[in-house]
Amino acid sequence: MRIAVPPWLLYTLLGSLLVVALYLAVAVGRAPLALLDTLQAAIGGEDNVATLVLTELRLPRALLGLLVGASLGLCGAALQGLLHNPLAEPGIIGVSGCAALGAVLAFYTGMAAAIPLALPAAGVLGAFIAVALVYALAGRQASTLAIILAGVALNAAAGAMTALVLNLAESPFAFLEIIFWQMGSLADRSWAHVGVALPFMLLGWVLILSVRRDLAALSLGEETAASLGVNLSWVRFAVIAGSAAAVGSAVAVSGVIGFVGLVVPHLLRPLVGYDPGRLLPASALAGAVLVLFADVAVRLVPTGVELKLGVLTALIGAPFFLYLIFRLRRELT
Amino acid sequence: MTLVAANINVEFGLQAVLSGVDFAVSRGEVVGLIGPNGAGKSTLLQALAGLHPATLASVSVDGNTLLTMRIRERARTIAFLRQNTRVHWPLAAGQVAALGRYPHGGAGSDDERVQSAMKRVEVLALRDQPMSTLSAGEQMRVHIARALAVEAPYLLADEPVAALDPYHQLECMELLRREAQAGTGVVVVLHDLLLAARFCDWLVLLDHGRIAATGLPHEVLHGDALQAVYGIDVIRQRHDGQEFVLPWRRRTR
Incomplete structure (x- = not known):
């Protein structure tokens, strides 16, 4: 089945979708907004409720949605390419779990309430500790299988620690806050969140995009790739550290938004001719589109309490995951 | 114009896989x-390709050890075709062959070179077909095209004929011969002693990690x-002035 579309068409399509998604992300919300007028007023330096809603709520939320979605899509595609596994996603190397644990600890110790940036900083720190631990567990050679096993162990440990923190949380308020935060959301995020996440995300994107041709060579297996001149340990490091930086900071500012990194590369793969290298930029764009649309959807669903973004992506993603396993099983037997 | 390995020792844990192996192949010849x-055999081929970090200093091309070469430069000098290459995504044959240009960093004339390599093994027509839909023989030829597309002065192939029928075995060996005539130094791992006798200039017989015999x-x-x-008895035969052996029966020990 060859349905590869020419790159210019694919990027025009994804680009247009992104513009539509960004427009909706800024235009849709509880408070109705005359977008053009408000934008003009904001540029003109006026300060009223409408311009504040636009510049301090909608814009940072939309931008964060774009950054988080792009990071999740990009890292999912890169990890699937590195690990040769279509079921891999950013969580698999323990990065999400440890970033979440870091953030939860920030809640628990009260740092999150005391210092506004302590929460995302703790998340990023957790992600980098995860990378260090994965390498310590997997050893100097760090084979692909060892990395996956280390990630599984790390996820289990981070989950247990998170449960312990919840168990020991004395105030029910902190408990609820942690639970809600873990569900993943972009609501009420500010420019400060964008400022914290952006540098780490850019670092991660650059690292990962720099090895996109190596990922294509890796589709022939590690030995053949090495014989073609791929520096395997550098590629592994670039993908894992890059994912830690990008996904770690994404989790740190938005909580856990699952399945985007799994689903997006899957949908895009046939469109780029299954090339793991070409998949990367396309997945980043599509990840941004998906998260932005999902974030618009949670604002439109008429529930009493706003639906959490992570809950929505999980509701869409879980059945897709099941379908994938079903299809893979059929291919394997 | 020679790829030389001197005193190669490889151990996996306590097990010595290669001990004190010397090897050389010149451009223009086929060594079996x-x-x-x-x-x-496979371990020696990997060592020659620079895939064992411990032996990099013992392998050299025209006097320069692999240790002193940049990794891409080494990849442009020595093309390597492993046994049973698995393609992890449903890539098309043309995409797989094009990966042979990876060591060259993706220059403009790549398309022609990939096409020329695919033409030489007669898989150009299969360019847009997914690898998974090709027969074992066609897949092997695509992988050979990938190795040829590197356009390296040395080509190492690990049992390239193992999955092929007799027609394509002969075709593959003739192709390696032609590449050697064009100036490539070819090393090929073989189980088929008949093909080894027919198509190789030199043979190296390995046993328990040591060289048991080497020569014509x-x-x-x-x-x-x-x-x-x-541990076998063979029948020696001669045809068209060429000597060959046929494995006949196991020797009772």
């Missing part, structure tokens, strides 16, 4: 690497060495 399962095919393929190393 034969020996029983587990003799260390008729020198290496004499009965005593094969009896000792493979």
Whole structure:
């Protein structure tokens, strides 16, 4: 089945979708907004409720949605390419779990309430500790299988620690806050969140995009790739550290938004001719589109309490995951 | 114009896989690497390709050891075709062959070179077909095209004919011969002693990680060495002035 579309068409399509998604992300919300007028007023330096809603709520939320979605899509595609596994996603190397644990600890110790940036900083720190631990567990050679096993162990440990923190949380308020935060959301995020996440995300994107041709060579297996001149340990490091930086900071500012990194590369793969290298930029764009649309959807669903973004992506993603396993099983037997 | 390995030692844990192996291949010749399962043929080929970090200093091309070469430069010098290459995504044949240009960093004339390599193994028509829909023989030829697309002065192939029918085995060996005539130094791991005798300039017989015999095919393929190393009796024959052996029965030990 060859349905590869020419790159210019694919990027025009994804680009247009992104513009539509960004427009909706800024235009849709509880408070109705005359977008053009408000934008003009904001540029003109006026300060009223409408311009504040636009510049301090909608814009940072939309931008964060774009950054988080792009990071999740990009890292999912890169990890699937590195690990040769279509079921891999950013969580698999323990990065999400440890970033979440870091953030939860920030809640628990009260740092999150005391210092506004302590929460995302703790998340990023957790992600980098995860990378260090994965390498310590997997050893100097760090084979692909060892990395996956280390990630599984790390996820289990981070989950247990998170449960312990919840168990020991004395105030029910902190408990609820942690639970809600873990569900993943972009609501009420500010420019400060964008400022914290952006540098780490850019670092991660650059690292990962720099090895996109190596990922294509890796589709022939590690030995053949090495014989073609791929520096395997550098590629592994670039993908894992890059994912830690990008996904770690994404989790740190938005909580856990699952399945985007799994689903997006899957949908895009046939469109780029299954090339793991070409998949990367396309997945980043599509990840941004998906998260932005999902974030618009949670604002439109008429529930009493706003639906959490992570809950929505999980509701869409879980059945897709099941379908994938079903299809893979059929291919394997 | 020679790829030389001097005193290669490889250990996996406490097990010595190769001990004190010397090897050389010059451009323009086909060297056959034969020996029983587990003799260390694949390991030697990997070492020659620079895939064992510990032996990089013992392998050299025209006097420069692999240790002093940049990794891409090494990849442009030595093309390597492993046994049973698995393609992890449903890539098309043309995409797989094009990966042979990776060591060159993706220059403009790549398309022509990939097409020329695919034409030489007659898989150009399969360019847009997914690898998974091709027969084992067609897949092998695409992988050979990938290795040819590197356009390296040395080509190492690990049992390239294992999955092929007799027609394509002969085709593959003739192709390696032609590449050698065009100036490539070819090292090929073979189990088929008949093909080894027919198509190789030199043979190296490995046994338990050591060189048991080396020389012209008729020198290496004499009965005593094969009896000792493979534990088989062979029938020696001559056809068109060429000597060859047929494995006939196991020797009772």
